[in-house]
Amino acid sequence: xxxxxxxxxxxxxxxxxxxxxxxxxxxxxxxxxxxxxxxxxxxxxxxxxxxxxxxxxxxxxxxxxxxxxxxxxxxxxxxxxxxxxxxxxxxxxxxxxxxxxxxxxxxxxxxxxxxxxxxxxxxxxxxxxxxxxxxxxxxxxxxxxxxxxxxxxxxxxxxxxxxxxxxxxxxxxxxxxxxxxxxxxxxxxxxxxxxxxxxxxxx
Numbered sequence: 423x424x425x426x427x428x429x430x431x432x433x434x435x436x437x438x439x440x441x442x443x444x445x446x447x448x449x450x451x452x453x454x455x456x457x458x459x460x461x462x463x464x465x466x467x468x469x470x471x472x473x474x475x476x477x478x479x480x481x482x483x484x485x486x487x488x489x490x491x492x493x494x495x496x497x498x499x500x501x502x503x504x505x506x507x508x509x510x511x512x513x514x515x516x517x518x519x520x521x522x523x524x525x526x527x528x529x530x531x532x533x534x535x536x537x538x539x540x541x542x543x544x545x546x547x548x549x550x551x552x553x554x555x556x557x558x559x560x561x562x563x564x565x566x567x568x569x570x571x572x573x574x575x576x577x578x579x580x581x582x583x584x585x586x587x588x589x590x591x592x593x594x595x596x597x598x599x600x601x602x603x604x605x606x607x608x609x610x611x612x613x614x615x616x617x618x619x620x621x622x623x624x625x
Contacts, residue, residue: 424464424520425509426559426566428589429453432465432505434497435479442486446470446497450505451478457507462522464506466590467564467601468492469522492524493599504564504589518559518566524601526550528562530594531576540586541570543578544600551575552612553604561603565589 432450446465453463454475461472463480470482489495497503526547534541544562546554554560554572560579561567567579586592594600 423509424469424506424522424564426467426506426518426520426561426564428504428506428565430505431588431590432503434499434501434503436499437497444484444489444495445473445481446484446494447479447481448503448505449479453505453507454478454480462508464504464508464520464522464564466492466494466503467520467522467561467603468494468524488524491526492601493527494601496599502590502593506564518561519606520561520564520566520603521606522564523603523606525553525604526602527599528602530596530598530600532596538583540581541578542581542591542594543576544602546575546577546602548575550602550604551577553608558608559605561601563590563594563600565591 430450430452432448434446435449436447438445457472457475457480459472459474462469463472468488473481473483484494528544528546530542531545532543551574554569554577556569556572558569559566560569570578570580581591
């Protein structure tokens with residue numbers, strides 16, 4: 423479980439293409455300080471398992487499911503990535519509860535700079551808009567953000583200078599893909615209400 427508060431702006435060192443997967447080697451001196459084999463690290467919001475660590479770098483295998491559901495397949499050596507270690511029980515929950523299970527990819531549509539922040543509009547894939555509400559939480563490339571506006575197939579977020587300076591959202595341009603994870607609580611509520619409605623209609 424993560425919080426969506428990015429700890430480090432890392433870098434892809436190498437990508438090895440396998441038959442139905444990829445092995446990534448990534449540089450992240452901070453997140454690898456206490457990482458060991460089997461630990462989890464979120465990479466652009468995707469929960470990956472550490473295979474090995476050495477000299478401030480770690481490797482992780484990315485299966486076809488993760489490549490198909492996220493934008494990790496587009497990463498190349500030199501790509502910058504957002505990195506976060508799992509939250510520690512008893513620690514502060516700075517963002518919101520994030521699983522690292524990407525629901526789909528969106529696309530940066532527009533950037534509107536203001537004096538002290540920047541508004542970014544992101545297109546939503548079909549089926550996710552119903553989980554996105556004004557003032558609700560959403561994870562974009564592993565970053566916990568508050569939705570400013572929510573449209574039928576888009577939403578906007580307001581980015582402060584810290585987010586622009588310390589995450590990949592500072593360099594994303596219109597047309598670039600981003601990983602999206604909606605609030606898992608909304609999905610559970612939808613499922614529970616749907617089951618209840620189905621049960622009542624069947625009775």
